[in-house]
Structure formats: structure tokens, C-alpha cells
Amino acid sequence: MRLSFSALALAAASIHAAAAAEENKTAGEVSKGAKVRTFDTSVLGVDKVKQFSGYIDNEEEDKHTFFWFFESRGDPAKDPVTLWVEGGPACSSMLGLLQQVGPARINEKLQPEFNPFSWINRTSMIFLDQPANTGFSHTSKHVNTSIDAAKDVLTAMTTFLKQFPEYAKQDFYVSGTSYSGHFVPAIAAEILSKPESDINLKGAIIGNGLTDPKVQFPAFRPMGCGEGGIPAVFNESACAALEAAEPVCKELLQECSEKEESETCLNAFGQCFAKPLSLKPGLNVYDLRKPCLGNSSNFCTDNVEPIVEWLNLAEVQKALGVEVVEKWETCNSTTGADVQRTGDGAKSLQKQVVQLLEKKIPVLVFAGDGDYICNWLGNRDWTNALEWSGREAFNKAETKALSVASDGKEKEYGNIKSADGLSFVRIFDAGHFAIRDQSEGTLDLVDRFMKGELKGN
Known part of the structure; x- marks a missing residue:
């Protein structure tokens, strides 16, 4: 859901021994050292559908991956299964669950409020806390690259679907936002490379993502200087400084792309990502249309703190079966820093996207047009620049309006360009949290994608 390099400034997560809740079910090993332990979470009142949380254990690697699963509100025997992974890197997927796409959102009274536009209207969902030590x-x-994280996710998903074969035959999608623009292509490509996993991969969904920094980072200047549909937030001198830095950044990012060395890529990340975000203190980099509420550690919103408080309630953690982690934090700054030290944030995942498209796996990319940190201009540019067999058709494709019937009227929520399985969507009047800002529209978009209606226009 988010790109949170502010998380790197947070204190390291405190990991201590804690008593776990009594397990509702302990699964037998599905392979050597691999098992799934589950806990019935219906007592929490998040939704009435079949649901359970738990841990996917990989004893050989001493990795215990937390998840929360919800069946579809529709027909779970036929509807797809969608994996949701948070961005960050190292932010918990409980954020996406309880703030955006999940069946309920936590209000100021620390109560779950029904989300009528949850993606579980259309698909069963598994929310996974990854990389290791997240959430x-x-x-x-320790895991410190998107590629290595993807390998762990595939292991976890293979174990889960072997334990619950009733979900293994359905179509499978990988989704996420923000830094998941790295995670989603890496995970989907890893699944594709391991056909023995028997995962029925049907698509990848990236919202306001960071996927190809070499192409996306140069979009900071036009987006912040009034060329992205939002009035300029920087003065002339700041815009001139961004423009002057472009040749240096282009060179640094090209060097990172060619060498993929940690030091080179980390330098490129600092010069071409961190600096543009720090030009104007107090700027809401997640939504240029709005003031920053609080600071970047809560993503400039007032809806994160209730989630933090709720997930740290003793009765909630008991119902979820939480173990070892005494305090839930939005993002694990230690793991996030480990990932960034490898220069992962400046590395491109376009190769993995191409692998998906060439194997006829559809890819949906959308972006709220008020976001700065992963803005729509950069996402438009990298999809246009993608070197694949459908490039010419995609770049020639007509941009069309998207609307959804709402309260008896057609409500336009964005526009789309689509060809040969790749779709790019600009979401109107939305920021980094486009799913929350345009809940009805983005649910309609995902529904169309899963029905195969976006392959080309």
C-alpha cells in the first residue's frame, strides 16, 4: 500500500518471547519442516465470511510467516484467490487489510467498520506479512532483496495451498501497492518460473507502485512542478534544481541498471529519490492535494493510528494467534533498512514484468493522480517504455474513460490504456491510497481485470 522510507527512521521492532493464543488447528506437515497453523478470527467481527489467521512455518529456514485469510463474499468455490503483499519495504499487510482492500476498516473507536467495496466482494484474499520479520x-x-523475498513467498504459498487444496484449483492473482511494485513482479515471476508449484497464476496487480526507478524517478520534477494535473508544489528555484539534477540522476540510474551493485544503486537511490522527497519539509508526498496530517511516519493520514492501537490490543492478538512479536508496528525499520542497503529500491523489475506479459499473464498498473512518491506520470512512463512484444500496440492504444454505476448514475473514476494484456490506469481524484480514495472505482477495475475485460481495447 505504501512506500515508506520514513519507516527506516523508526526504532527497530522489539522482538521478545510472548505467549501465543491457543491454536484452533495445528496442521500436519505438508512437506519436510513445512506446516500451516490456523486460528479462527470470526470473534473479532471483521466480517462474517469464513476466515482464519495463522503462521506458515518453514522450520528448516526458521521462518514463520503470518497471514490472515478471508473467503470471497461471492462464490469462494469458484472465485479467484488473491495474495496481497504490502510495500514499504517491510510494511505489514494488515495495513492494506484494515485500511484499504479488506472487509473492514478500523474506526476511531477501535471498532471494525464494514467495507462495502472490499476486494473480497470479488475474490478470496490472503494478506501476508513479508519479507521476514515484517508485521x-x-x-x-534476514531477507534483503525483492528477489529473495519472492522466493520465501512462493514457499509460503505452496505450503498454504497444499494444506488447503480447496483453494489451489482457483485462479491466483498477486497484488499490492507502492514498494510492492517491486514485490509483485518478483513474486509473480518466481511463481511462473516454478511450474511444479501448481499455482494457477492468472495476473498481477500493481497500484501506485515503484517498478522501474530509472524511468519513474525523472517524473518527480514534472509532477511537483505543475505538469501532472496538480498545481506546482515547488517554487521556480526548486524546479530548476530538479531539472539540473536530471542528467546526473540519469547517469546514476543507468549505472545501477547495468551493474546492479549495492553501492552504486544505493547512491542512485539517495540522489534521485530521497532528495526530491525532501525538497519541501511537511509536503504530503502521498497526496499533493492535501495537507500532511501528522508526519510521514503515519503516511500523512489520520487512519493509521487506530489500526496500530487495535492490532496491539491483547484480545486481538490472542484471537490472531500472535506469537513472539510483542508490539505490532506498521513497518519494520530494521528489515526495511536491510533491503535499502542493497540498493534494491533503485533496481528495476521491468524484466520480470516482461516475463509475465510474454507468457500471457495480464498485468494491471494503476495510479492515483494526486500521488507524488509513486506518481502517475512515472507509472505511465515506465509502462510506455517497457520493452516487450506488445510495446507498439500498447503505445498506439486509445486511452478510454472508466466509469462505474453509482447511486443510479455513471461515475467516471479514471482512464485506461490497454493492449495485449498490459493495462495502465490513471485514477482520478486519488492519492497514493487510491484504493481508499476511489474504493468503488478500484473495485470495479479489479473486477473487470479478473473477468478478462482489460486485455485490450
Whole structure:
């Protein structure tokens, strides 16, 4: 859901021994050292559908990945299964669950409020805390790249679907936002490379993502200087400074792309990402249309703190079966820093996207047009620049309006360009949290994508 390099400034997550809740079900091993432990979460009142949380254990690697699963509100025997992974890197997927796409959102009274536009209207969903040590997940091992994280996710999903074969035959989608623009292509490509996993991969969904920094980072100047549909937020001198830095950034990012060395890519990330975000203190980089409420550690919103408080209630953690992690934090700054030190944030995942498209796996990319940190201009540009067999058709495709019937009227929520399985959507009047800002529209978009209606226009 978010790109949170502010998380790197947070204190390291405190990991201590804690008593776990009594398990409702302990699954037998589905392979050597691999099992799934589940807990019935219906007592929490998040939704009435079949649901359970738990841990996917990989004992050989000492990795215990936390998840929360919800069946579809429709027909779970036929509807797809969608994996949701948060961005960050190392932010918990409980944020996406309880703030955007999940069946309920936590209000100021620390109560779940029904979300009529949850994606579980259309698909069963598994929200996974990854990489290792994110959210309620715990391990003694460390993961510090998107590619390595993807391998762990595939292991976890293979274990889960073997334990619950009733969900294994359905279509499977990988989704996420923000830094998941790295995670989603990496995970989907990893699934594709391991056909023995028997996962029925049907598509990838990236919202306001960071996927190809070499193409996306140069979009900071036009987006912040009034060329992205939002009035300029920087003065002339700041815009001139951004323009002057473009040749240097282009060179640094090209060097990172060619060498993929940690030091080179970390330097490119600092010069071309961190600096543009720090030009104007107090700027809401998640939504240029709005003031920053609080600071970047809560993503400039007032709806994160209730989630933090609720997930740290003893009765909630008991119902979820939480173990080891005493305090839930939005993002694990230690793991996030480990990932960034490898220069992962400046590395491109376009190769993985191409692998998906060439294997006829559809990819949906959308972006709220008020976001700055992963803005729509950059997402438009990288999809246009993608080097694949459908490039010419995609770039020639007509941009069309998207609307949804709402209260008896057609409500336009964005526009789309689509060809040969790749779709790019600009979501109107939305920021980094486009799913929350345009809940009805983005649900309609995902529904169309899963029905195969966006393959080309």
C-alpha cells in the first residue's frame, strides 16, 4: 500500500518471547519442516465470511510467516484467490487489510467498520506479512532483496495451498501497492518460473507502485512542478534544481541498471529519490492535494493510528494467534533498512514484468493522480517504455474513460490504456491510497481485470 522510507527512521521492532493464543488447528506437515497453523478470527467481527489467521512455518529456514485469510463474499468455490503483499519495504499487510482492500476498516473507536467495496466482494484474499520479520512474522534469518523475498513467498504459498487444496484449483492473482511494485513482479515471476508449484497464476496487480526507478524517478520534477494535473508544489528555484539534477540522476540510474551493485544503486537511490522527497519539509508526498496530517511516519493520514492501537490490543492478538512479536508496528525499520542497503529500491523489475506479459499473464498498473512518491506520470512512463512484444500496440492504444454505476448514475473514476494484456490506469481524484480514495472505482477495475475485460481495447 505504501512506500515508506520514513519507516527506516523508526526504532527497530522489539522482538521478545510472548505467549501465543491457543491454536484452533495445528496442521500436519505438508512437506519436510513445512506446516500451516490456523486460528479462527470470526470473534473479532471483521466480517462474517469464513476466515482464519495463522503462521506458515518453514522450520528448516526458521521462518514463520503470518497471514490472515478471508473467503470471497461471492462464490469462494469458484472465485479467484488473491495474495496481497504490502510495500514499504517491510510494511505489514494488515495495513492494506484494515485500511484499504479488506472487509473492514478500523474506526476511531477501535471498532471494525464494514467495507462495502472490499476486494473480497470479488475474490478470496490472503494478506501476508513479508519479507521476514515484517508485521507479526518472525525469523532469525534476514531477507534483503525483492528477489529473495519472492522466493520465501512462493514457499509460503505452496505450503498454504497444499494444506488447503480447496483453494489451489482457483485462479491466483498477486497484488499490492507502492514498494510492492517491486514485490509483485518478483513474486509473480518466481511463481511462473516454478511450474511444479501448481499455482494457477492468472495476473498481477500493481497500484501506485515503484517498478522501474530509472524511468519513474525523472517524473518527480514534472509532477511537483505543475505538469501532472496538480498545481506546482515547488517554487521556480526548486524546479530548476530538479531539472539540473536530471542528467546526473540519469547517469546514476543507468549505472545501477547495468551493474546492479549495492553501492552504486544505493547512491542512485539517495540522489534521485530521497532528495526530491525532501525538497519541501511537511509536503504530503502521498497526496499533493492535501495537507500532511501528522508526519510521514503515519503516511500523512489520520487512519493509521487506530489500526496500530487495535492490532496491539491483547484480545486481538490472542484471537490472531500472535506469537513472539510483542508490539505490532506498521513497518519494520530494521528489515526495511536491510533491503535499502542493497540498493534494491533503485533496481528495476521491468524484466520480470516482461516475463509475465510474454507468457500471457495480464498485468494491471494503476495510479492515483494526486500521488507524488509513486506518481502517475512515472507509472505511465515506465509502462510506455517497457520493452516487450506488445510495446507498439500498447503505445498506439486509445486511452478510454472508466466509469462505474453509482447511486443510479455513471461515475467516471479514471482512464485506461490497454493492449495485449498490459493495462495502465490513471485514477482520478486519488492519492497514493487510491484504493481508499476511489474504493468503488478500484473495485470495479479489479473486477473487470479478473473477468478478462482489460486485455485490450
